[in-house]
Amino acid sequence: MRGFGGPGRRGLLMGLGAAGSALAARAATLPDDRPADAEEGDSTQERQPFYARHQSGITTPQPAAALVAAFDVLAEDRAELEQLFRLLTERCAFLTQGGAVTPLDPKLPPLDSGVLGPRVFPDNLTVTAAVGSSLFDDRFGLEDARPRRLVAMTGHPNDALDAEVCHGDLLLQFNANTAETNIHALRDILKTMPEQMSLRWKMEGFLPPHTVKKQGRDTVRNLMGFKDGTANLDPRDGALMDRNVWVQPGSDEPAWAVGGSYQAVRLIRMMVERWDRTPLQEQETIFGRDKSEGAPLGMGREHDEPDYAADPAGVRIPRDAHIRLANPRTEDTQSSLILRRAFNYSRGLTKAGQLDMGLLFVCFQADLEKGFLAVQERLNGEPLEEYIKPFGGGYFFALPGVLSQDDFLGRALLAG
Amino acid sequence: MTLASSLTRQSIVAAAALLGLHVTAAAAADKPVPPVAVTVTDKGCVPASLTVPAGRTAFRIKNDSRRALEWEILQGVTVVAERENILPGFAQTLTATLAAGDYQMTCGLLSNPKGTLTVAAGTQEAGAAFPNLAKPIAAYRVYVLSEVDALVTATAAFTEAVKAGKLDEARRLYAPARVHYERIEPIAELFNDLDGSIDARADDFEKKEQDPTWTGFHRLEKALFADKTTGGLDEIADKLAADTVELRKRLDELELPVKNVVGGPAELIEEVASKKISGEEDRYSHADLWDFQANIDGAQQIYGLLKPLLVAQNGKLVSRIDGNFTKVDATLAKYKVGDGFKSYDALTAPDKNALKRSITALAEDLSKLRGTLGVD
Numbered sequence: 055m056r057g058f059g060g061p062g063r064r065g066l067l068m069g070l071g072a073a074g075s076a077l078a079a080r081a082a083t084l085p086d087d088r089p090a091d092a093e094e095g096d097s098t099q100e101r102q103p104f105y106a107r108h109q110s111g112i113t114t115p116q117p118a119a120a121l122v123a124a125f126d127v128l129a130e131d132r133a134e135l136e137q138l139f140r141l142l143t144e145r146c147a148f149l150t151q152g153g154a155v156t157p158l159d160p161k162l163p164p165l166d167s168g169v170l171g172p173r174v175f176p177d178n179l180t181v182t183a184a185v186g187s188s189l190f191d192d193r194f195g196l197e198d199a200r201p202r203r204l205v206a207m208t209g210h211p212n213d214a215l216d217a218e219v220c221h222g223d224l225l226l227q228f229n230a231n232t233a234e235t236n237i238h239a240l241r242d243i244l245k246t247m248p249e250q251m252s253l254r255w256k257m258e259g260f261l262p263p264h265t266v267k268k269q270g271r272d273t274v275r276n277l278m279g280f281k282d283g284t285a286n287l288d289p290r291d292g293a294l295m296d297r298n299v300w301v302q303p304g305s306d307e308p309a310w311a312v313g314g315s316y317q318a319v320r321l322i323r324m325m326v327e328r329w330d331r332t333p334l335q336e337q338e339t340i341f342g343r344d345k346s347e348g349a350p351l352g353m354g355r356e357h358d359e360p361d362y363a364a365d366p367a368g369v370r371i372p373r374d375a376h377i378r379l380a381n382p383r384t385e386d387t388q389s390s391l392i393l394r395r396a397f398n399y400s401r402g403l404t405k406a407g408q409l410d411m412g413l414l415f416v417c418f419q420a421d422l423e424k425g426f427l428a429v430q431e432r433l434n435g436e437p438l439e440e441y442i443k444p445f446g447g448g449y450f451f452a453l454p455g456v457l458s459q460d461d462f463l464g465r466a467l468l469a470g
Numbered sequence: 471m472t473l474a475s476s477l478t479r480q481s482i483v484a485a486a487a488l489l490g491l492h493v494t495a496a497a498a499a500d501k502p503v504p505p506v507a508v509t510v511t512d513k514g515c516v517p518a519s520l521t522v523p524a525g526r527t528a529f530r531i532k533n534d535s536r537r538a539l540e541w542e543i544l545q546g547v548t549v550v551a552e553r554e555n556i557l558p559g560f561a562q563t564l565t566a567t568l569a570a571g572d573y574q575m576t577c578g579l580l581s582n583p584k585g586t587l588t589v590a591a592g593t594q595e596a597g598a599a600f601p602n603l604a605k606p607i608a609a610y611r612v613y614v615l616s617e618v619d620a621l622v623t624a625t626a627a628f629t630e631a632v633k634a635g636k637l638d639e640a641r642r643l644y645a646p647a648r649v650h651y652e653r654i655e656p657i658a659e660l661f662n663d664l665d666g667s668i669d670a671r672a673d674d675f676e677k678k679e680q681d682p683t684w685t686g687f688h689r690l691e692k693a694l695f696a697d698k699t700t701g702g703l704d705e706i707a708d709k710l711a712a713d714t715v716e717l718r719k720r721l722d723e724l725e726l727p728v729k730n731v732v733g734g735p736a737e738l739i740e741e742v743a744s745k746k747i748s749g750e751e752d753r754y755s756h757a758d759l760w761d762f763q764a765n766i767d768g769a770q771q772i773y774g775l776l777k778p779l780l781v782a783q784n785g786k787l788v789s790r791i792d793g794n795f796t797k798v799d800a801t802l803a804k805y806k807v808g809d810g811f812k813s814y815d816a817l818t819a820p821d822k823n824a825l826k827r828s829i830t831a832l833a834e835d836l837s838k839l840r841g842t843l844g845v846d
Contacts (some may be wrong), residue, residue, distance in 0.1 A: 208676075211662070215676035328740050331837035335846055369551045369566060406748035407826065435662075 097231045098175040104150045107313050108300060108455045109463075111180030111229050112418050113289035113393070118266045120229050120259040120397040120414060121236035122319060124186070124222025124448065125251040132194045136468050138250040142183060143462040145246055149239045152176040167245075169238040177235040181243075182227040183463050184317045184450035189223045199470050201301075201311050201451045203422040207318075210430055212439040219255040219321060219446030227317075227416065233258065255446065257321055259397025259414035273348060273356065277398050277411050278329050278441070280341050281348035284356055285381050287393045298425070299393050299418050310466035313454035315418040318392075318426040321399070321446035324412040329441045340437045342375030350377065359383070379432045390428040392417040412442065422449060505530035505563055508575065508585075510539055510556075515577035515585035524570045524589050529553075532561040535578045542576040543568070543587060600728060600845070606775035607731050613771055614654045614726070618718045621650035625714045629707035632690060635700045644694065645757035645810060648687055651714075652764035653771070655741060656734035660727075661720055668713050671751065685709055688752075695754035732776065732845045735769035736836040742766070743829050747822070749814040759811035762825075763802050769836065770795055776839065783842050791835050794828040801825055 102110040129135040152175045155166040166174070190200035209215045226243070228236035236258070244253065265274045270290075276282040287294055296302060301311045329337070338344055338351060348356035352370035360371055362383055371378050381387070395418065400411035419425025426449075453463050505528035509516045512535045533539045533556045542552040543566060550573065551566035568589045575585035624647035631640040651658055651669060659665040666674070668686045675681035679692060685706050693703055730737075745751045746762045773791065780788050801824050805812045817825075840846065 213676075214674040216673075217676050217678070220676065325740075325744065327743070327833070331736065331740075331833060333837075333841050333846065364552070364554045367550050367552070404744070404748070405750050406744050406746075408744055 098177045099152075100178040100231065101151060101176040102178060102180045104147050104456065105458055105461075106455045107457065108315075109180075109182045109452055110150070110455075111182030111227055112315055112395070112452060113295055113299065114180060115269055115289075116261065116266065116395055117178045117229050117231045118261045118263040119231065119233045119236055120227070120261075120416075121233070121240060121256060122259070122414060122416070123226050123228070123240055123256040124254045125224040125226070126254050127189060127193075127223035127251050129250050130193075132196075132468065134250065135194050136464075138247065139464040139468070140462045141247055141250065142243065143456055145243055146181040146183070146463075147456070147459075149174065149242060150176055150179045150181060167238055167241045169234050169241070174238070175235075177231045179228065179230040179235050179239055181239060182229075182317075182452055184225040184227070184452040185464075185467075186222050186225065186448055186450050188221060196467070199308050199310065199467055201307055201314075201316070203316065204451050205422075205449060207448045210444065211434050212442070213444045216445050219257070221448040222254045222450075224251060225317065225319065225448070225450045231263075233260070257399055257414050257446070258401075259399045261397055274398075276396075276413060277324055277326060277400070278337070278341075279345060280337075280343060281356060282413075283394050283396065284343075284348055285377070287391055289393060295393070297420070298389075298391050299420055301420050305420075308470065310470050311451065311454070315420060315452045316422040316425065317450045317452045318415075318417050318419075318422065319447035319450065320413075320415040320444050322413040322415055323410060323443045323445055325408070325441050325443070326411060327408050332441070339372055340376060340441075342371045342377040351375075374436050376433070376436055376438050379436050380429055382432070387428075389421070389424045390432075392419045392425045392429060415447070418452065504528075507532065508541070509534050510541065510578045511535055512578065514582040515575055518577075518583070518585045519588075520575070520585065521588040521590055522568070524568060526565060526567045528563055528565045530561055530563050531556055533558050537578070539578055540576070544574045544576065544584070545571065600843075602779055603728060603732070603776075603843070603845075606772075606779070607726055607728065609775050610731055610734075610772055611726055614657050614721060615718075617650045617654045618658075618714075618721050621647065621654075622711075622714045622718050624650060626711050629690075629711040632694070632700050632703050632707040637694065637698065637700050640690075640700060641694050641755070644687070644691060644755055645752070645760040648757070649760055649764035649767075651687075652761045653768035655765065655768060656730055656737040656772075657721065657724075657726065658717060660724070660730060661717065664713055664717050664720070668710065668717070671753075673750075686713070688754075691752060691754045728845055729840065731772060732840050732843055734772045735839060736833065738765040738769040739829060739833045739836050743826075743833050747826055747829060749817075752814065756813040756815055757811070758814040759802060759805055759817070763811065766795070766798055766802070769832075773836070773839075776843065779843060780839070784838075787835055787838060787842065791832065794832045794835070797828045798825060798832070801828075 102114045104110065127135065127138065129138050152173070154173050155164075155168075157172075158165055170177075185204075187200060187204045187206050190196045190204070206221055207215070226240075228239050230236050230239070240256075261274050265272050270288075273281040273284050287298060289295060289299075299315050301307045301314050301316075303309075303312050305312075334345060342360070343350055343356075347354070349358055350360035350371060352365075353360065360377070360383065362371070362378060365371060367373075368375070368378070373379075381391070395416040397414040397416070398411070399414045400409070402410050404410050417426055454466060456463055456465075506520060506522055507530045508520070509532045529541075529543075531539075531541045531553060536558055538558065539556040540552060540554050541556060541564065543550045550568070551564060553562050553564040556562045570589050573587040573589060575587050577583065577585050624643070628640060628643040628647040631643055659669075666686075669688070670684060670686055671688050672679045672681070672684055672692070675684050687710065689706055690703060690710065693699055693701075742762060742765045746758055746765060749756070749758045751761055752758045773795075777788060801821050802811070804821065805816060
């Protein structure tokens, strides 16, 4: 595992002259301070793979903390863009696997923020890189390489999009066990790559750690108090992921996109005060699930499958209930099944002094039109809209994975 | 835009057509009504003809035929409710909430004659399933129609002034025209398209104030009060006037949904709590207090009509609501000038907090109106 001494750092270290070299040499001789027998349950040492056919952070288990950051790419030509992706790959490889930080002369600003201490631990960090449609404008000669369904997000009827928290050339999704690990990684990248990219917007999210531990057996509740994601696709089902999440060879997508996935991000505010003043039975009718157990209305358990064919008029579960529109469970809506990876968010107040909280919605799919856009199309006009307001996010394409140390994010894209 | 009711025009028209479908007496939940018994034999339903009152009815379907049974309530070709797979010798219960009208029951084999089901409400009038709500709802309808009439007239005068280039007059007519919309907002905003084109704020658009699709009162407000011009607004002025005429037409045809009427005061107060308290609604003219009072007036109008029914159910709730309305009115009265209000900027921090306190308490209490009166 490489520490801080990648190509981007080498120049800096060399510039330090003899003193710098001496320090670097000393750092190299420091004993590995990782505890020999890491305590059982020490989650800081949990790791997700970095070198793989697909990027981590899509089908890997969802940890408790998320940070999604969108960037404007500042690179001015294709060569600089390649530099960006090479450096980004190197930083992500280090940050997600962990390692010692090289100390510098204390008269210099330290290389690392120190947020994680002298030895960066992985803490389940994944950094998932995705590109927006704007990267395929005329700056880098990539016009013809644009994934066929990658477009800029446009407003749906209930949206009140704020341009300040929409779109971006590049999106990084940081997921980790703790918020500090995401922040550490973001700050590392910002500090390492100031000339290549600038932050456009960011949003942080969280999930309850107690439920995350029971992933696959229990479902997280959203901030409206409802279990959210019960019918989500099982990311451990490889064949299902190939069908619904990963772009496949032989599709009409550019060859470089194989193994990547469309990523839709939506920042959705929930009017929680108002929701808390809504009768329980109306809340349940709007979602189509009972609030305490999470069972589809009229059924006993959360994972019971609603039989919509037997309820065409929507007597038990109204036809415009959220779960019924989102997943009608019919043959011809199988193609719109998406892999959700949502988090809750909470950040201060509105101008009126009400809580600004809701959902940092993220989903992945092999086809944006058949996936998120088809689902959203069905949801447009749902009664839940009275209590939610999407205001930001964007559509992106998560790059295929990095196969080895000789590979880098976006290599196939730039080679085309 | 308001805390947009998501109903599309089509869906509200459909909802109006099915009025009563979602209306249930609270009593039904507390004191279960004995189910209506239907027995299905190899020949058909017994009885073959049923009459039930509008609202929620439980049907106890007994299968005395020799094969598994699917029992359905049909309206025309639409299945309104059904119970599948009732085995021979068994009985199952189906609960359906039905609006007044003529329905059919399927009775076993497709070749069997269908039974007839009549859902009687005496009258198709709004609130039919709630005889005691019919009167207040009829009275509220009169209020809504007179307010929308006033909206059409006042908006026409306002937009004429804009088109005639009379900047001062247009600015003076802006707030008085809007109040008629704000008073009936819970009903007016049922028409999502019109609510957007009449009352949307720049925040609702990605390109904010530069967005070419932004129209309505607030678009004109920005031109008149921030840009200080009436130039180039003819099209937007004409559209606003036409939209109010269209709104009147639709309201004329609309049977007021009971749920939206009884839920109206809560809706209006939520609007105040989320938008008016912050002064973001009329950010160019600072006429927020006009809207504030109009929302309160609209809420009090409905509340006043329902009050006799509420007193019987929950006297304490009524006195708390009365107390908070009085406080809000008293605070707003300090800012009255003639028929209108001072600028929102004049609102002091203590008064803003006092309003916030009463508004939040009202929001909590008024959210109980529907449940208290048994309207879901």
